[in-house]
Amino acid sequence: MLIAILDFEVAPAQRSVALDQLLAEMPTVREMHGNIAFRPFADTLADTKITLVHEWEHRSDFDAYLASPCFARSGEVLRPMMTSAPISRRFEASLIEKVR
Numbered sequence: 001m002l003i004a005i006l007d008f009e010v011a012p013a014q015r016s017v018a019l020d021q022l023l024a025e026m027p028t029v030r031e032m033h034g035n036i037a038f039r040p041f042a043d044t045l046a047d048t049k050i051t052l053v054h055e056w057e058h059r060s061d062f063d064a065y066l067a068s069p070c071f072a073r074s075g076e077v078l079r080p081m082m083t084s085a086p087i088s089r090r091f092e093a094s095l096i097e098k099v100r
Contacts, residue, residue: 004054008086034061
C-alpha cells in the first residue's frame with residue numbers, strides 16, 4: 001500500500017476554491033484503479049493550509065494517478081494559488097488490521 005500526504009498553503013480567500021477543485025476531482029480519483037482513499041481537508045487551526053491524504057493499493061496505481069489528466073487539471077488550478085512549495089510525503093505501508 002502507498003500512502004501519500006500532501007500539505008500546501010494558499011491565501012485564506014483561495015482555500016475554498018482549492019478545496020472545491022480537489023472535491024470536484026474526488027469522484028474521478030476514487031474510481032481509479034487501486035485507489036482506496038482520497039481525502040482533502042482544511043486545517044482547522046490555520047486558514048491557509050490544506051491537506052490531502054491518499055491511499056493506494058500499489059505504487060504503480062499512484063504513479064498512474066500522477067500521470068492522469070485529473071492530476072494535471074488540479075495542478076493547473078492549484079499551483080498558481082499556492083503561497084509556498086507543497087510538501088508531499090509518501091509512505092509504503094502494510095495494513096496490520098482493519099477494525100470496525
